[in-house]
Amino acid sequence: MPDLSEPIPALRCRGLHKRFGDTVAVKSLDLEVRRGECFGLLGPNGAGKTTTIEILEGLTPPDGGEVEILGMRWGRDSERIRARLGVQLQETELPDKLTVEEILRLFRSFYPEGRTVEALLDVAQLGEKRRTQTRNLSGGQRQRLSVACALAGDPDVLFLDEPTTGLDPQSRRQLWNVVEAFRAAGGTVLLTTHFMDEAEKLSDRVAILDRGEILVQGTPRELIRSLGGEHVIEFASTAALPAQALLALPGVSEARQRGGAWLLTVAEPHRAVPALLERVEAAGGELTALNTHHATLDDVFLARTGRALRDE
Amino acid sequence: MSEPGPLRELVMMRLRTFLREPEALFWTFGFPVIMAIGLGIAFGEPAAPEMAVAVERGSAAERHLGALRSAPELDVRLLAPAEADRALRRGDVSLVLSGRDTLTYRYDPGREESLAARLLADRAVQAAAGAPRPVAVREDRERQRGSRYIDWVIPGLLGLNLMSTGMWGIGFGVVTMRQKKQLKRLVSTPMRRRDFLLAQILARLAFVVLEVPPIVLFAYFAFGVRVEGSLAALAAVVLAGAVAFAGLGLLAASRARTIEGVSGVLNMAMLPMFVLSGIFFSAARYPDALQPLVQALPLTALNDALRAVYNDGLPLAAAGGELLILAAWTVGGFLLALRWFRWQ
Numbered sequence A: 001m002p003d004l005s006e007p008i009p010a011l012r013c014r015g016l017h018k019r020f021g022d023t024v025a026v027k028s029l030d031l032e033v034r035r036g037e038c039f040g041l042l043g044p045n046g047a048g049k050t051t052t053i054e055i056l057e058g059l060t061p062p063d064g065g066e067v068e069i070l071g072m073r074w075g076r077d078s079e080r081i082r083a084r085l086g087v088q089l090q091e092t093e094l095p096d097k098l099t100v101e102e103i104l105r106l107f108r109s110f111y112p113e114g115r116t117v118e119a120l121l122d123v124a125q126l127g128e129k130r131r132t133q134t135r136n137l138s139g140g141q142r143q144r145l146s147v148a149c150a151l152a153g154d155p156d157v158l159f160l161d162e163p164t165t166g167l168d169p170q171s172r173r174q175l176w177n178v179v180e181a182f183r184a185a186g187g188t189v190l191l192t193t194h195f196m197d198e199a200e201k202l203s204d205r206v207a208i209l210d211r212g213e214i215l216v217q218g219t220p221r222e223l224i225r226s227l228g229g230e231h232v233i234e235f236a237s238t239a240a241l242p243a244q245a246l247l248a249l250p251g252v253s254e255a256r257q258r259g260g261a262w263l264l265t266v267a268e269p270h271r272a273v274p275a276l277l278e279r280v281e282a283a284g285g286e287l288t289a290l291n292t293h294h295a296t297l298d299d300v301f302l303a304r305t306g307r308a309l310r311d312e
Numbered sequence B: 001m002s003e004p005g006p007l008r009e010l011v012m013m014r015l016r017t018f019l020r021e022p023e024a025l026f027w028t029f030g031f032p033v034i035m036a037i038g039l040g041i042a043f044g045e046p047a048a049p050e051m052a053v054a055v056e057r058g059s060a061a062e063r064h065l066g067a068l069r070s071a072p073e074l075d076v077r078l079l080a081p082a083e084a085d086r087a088l089r090r091g092d093v094s095l096v097l098s099g100r101d102t103l104t105y106r107y108d109p110g111r112e113e114s115l116a117a118r119l120l121a122d123r124a125v126q127a128a129a130g131a132p133r134p135v136a137v138r139e140d141r142e143r144q145r146g147s148r149y150i151d152w153v154i155p156g157l158l159g160l161n162l163m164s165t166g167m168w169g170i171g172f173g174v175v176t177m178r179q180k181k182q183l184k185r186l187v188s189t190p191m192r193r194r195d196f197l198l199a200q201i202l203a204r205l206a207f208v209v210l211e212v213p214p215i216v217l218f219a220y221f222a223f224g225v226r227v228e229g230s231l232a233a234l235a236a237v238v239l240a241g242a243v244a245f246a247g248l249g250l251l252a253a254s255r256a257r258t259i260e261g262v263s264g265v266l267n268m269a270m271l272p273m274f275v276l277s278g279i280f281f282s283a284a285r286y287p288d289a290l291q292p293l294v295q296a297l298p299l300t301a302l303n304d305a306l307r308a309v310y311n312d313g314l315p316l317a318a319a320g321g322e323l324l325i326l327a328a329w330t331v332g333g334f335l336l337a338l339r340w341f342r343w344q
Helices: A049-056 A078-082 A102-108 A115-122 A137-148 A169-185 A196-202 A221-224 A243-247 A271-281 A299-305 B004-019 B020-043 B058-067 B081-090 B110-127 B149-179 B184-185 B193-223 B231-252 B261-277 B288-296 B300-311 B316-338
Strands: A009-022 A022-032 A038-042 A064-069 A087-088 A155-163 A187-191 A207-210 A212-217 A231-237 A253-260 A261-266 A287-294 B050-057 B074-077 B095-098 B104-106
Touching: A022 A049, A022 A212, A038 A049, A038 A196, A049 A064, A049 A169, A087 A137, A102 A115, A102 A137, A102 B004, A115 A137, A115 A287, A115 B104, A137 A155, A137 A169, A155 A169, A169 A187, A169 A196, A187 A196, A196 A299, A207 A221, A207 A299, A212 A221, A212 A299, A221 A243, A221 A299, A231 A271, A231 B074, A243 A253, A243 A271, A253 A299, A261 A271, A271 A287, A271 B020, B004 B020, B004 B110, B004 B149, B004 B193, B020 B149, B020 B193, B050 B081, B050 B110, B058 B095, B058 B110, B074 B081, B074 B110, B081 B095, B095 B110, B104 B110, B149 B184, B149 B193, B149 B231, B149 B261, B149 B300, B193 B231, B193 B316, B231 B261, B231 B300, B231 B316, B261 B288, B261 B300, B288 B300, B300 B316
Parallel strands: A038 A187, A038 A207, A087 A155, A155 A187, B050 B074, B050 B095
Antiparallel strands: A009 A022, A009 A064, A207 A212, A231 A261, A231 A287, A253 A261, B095 B104
């Protein structure tokens, strides 16, 4: 539902296309991110998330398609766009012999307007580490510093490429706080991640990417509802049960096999589970595994591709 | 013009990164001094060079042993024929005196010290035999100030140092930043690209201020090598050289993705100058056909300009041509680097 009071979206691209040699990284990708929204690009490694975000950041030229950033175009308005974007790249190593404060001052100096170094230290909760060289920071502190650098010019749009990969749970939450503070002040965020919980927690809307294409997009709720039920029962049994028999169980909207286990999408687990137990017993088998969980974006991805989002 | 803010911060980033790297500091400041010490020991103050000559045992030459030994410039060794041959081949002696009946001088006419040894030995032998000296001569052994090899080689070492620290320093610095994706991170901001490149050059100038005085002072106190021209002129030449090699360092590093890659490019760029640019011996020794190339090299220009000021005490204007060559390399290197530079 386009918001007509915001005629110019923060980001818009149409028919985006990019190949590297024989590999198609992104194919005919359309995307629109509204102002003040946090949009999540979710997908497994190699889905084209980084290529897409780097095209939008003006770092990688697309082979085809159109990109508009705040109503402006790369090439023609590059300098004006840069002044209004904050970019955090995947796997950047900040100069390791510089202190936190020196790096923030460096990044601040590139922007005509922006936040003070003090404010940036504050938002990244790095005040006590201001004179610490970055090589002595923890992973979480380094990542917050990287995001603080992206905030130096007080951007309208913040790009975050896999911001919490490799971080422990506490560091991830601290980083999410930084992002949420930016959102609260009206900022727009484009986020890539392969953590479904991160996408669900931060994003207003998500697009699930696979092999360079958007499989589906919408709010996390909408996508999960599209499964037909908000719960998933995962089980394995010694009895061979046909899919038809499982779909006949009360409230089961979908049944998929993965490995040796079945995944059932259900509306009401308290009714489906007893019925399942009866069915297994009637077939003369017994359960070897059973668990239920709230359906997540992982399940959405699995339903669409038959593969898990992260296959570790 | 750019605002001073980002340029200043970029220069400071480079300076801090470098000054906090102890190894890099050692190689930049320690290496030229070590080299000067080595050369000083080898060529410093030879009181009067002694020419080593060999006399073959049992040959006609052995009769003249006394005469030869009375010549103070000769270091005479009595050797068996095979040993004498080996000594000549290895350059341990410059001349072998032998002969069954007739005294024979054996030497390589392409070697200067052999020619000198031959003349000295012959003079000693002939004088002892009573050869007349029809022309009266007086020897004036006053030494010209600044005419020793060490006086000549110090400016060359300075030039060499400006080239190698400039090109290696900038080359490695830039490629490391590219490898760590720091360049990509920088160009995702509104930073002006030329500011970044300019900052690398300006940072080099700051290092030169730290790097050159120790060499000049060391040469003066250890070997008495004086700057015959003005220090201001010397500073101007040094800065012109530093800027030129900073620009070339940027150019060499403009595409490489890895340290190995940039090392190859740097070696290829510097090798001709190591050989041709008159660091350890005069570039004038190369044949005329090669001279246009030799003279166009930035290190030749820098070394000539340094020697004009350092050794000959000439004013800056005397090195105008060389400074022009350096300026051309600076501008060309910088503009091509700006154009070809790979930011990610």
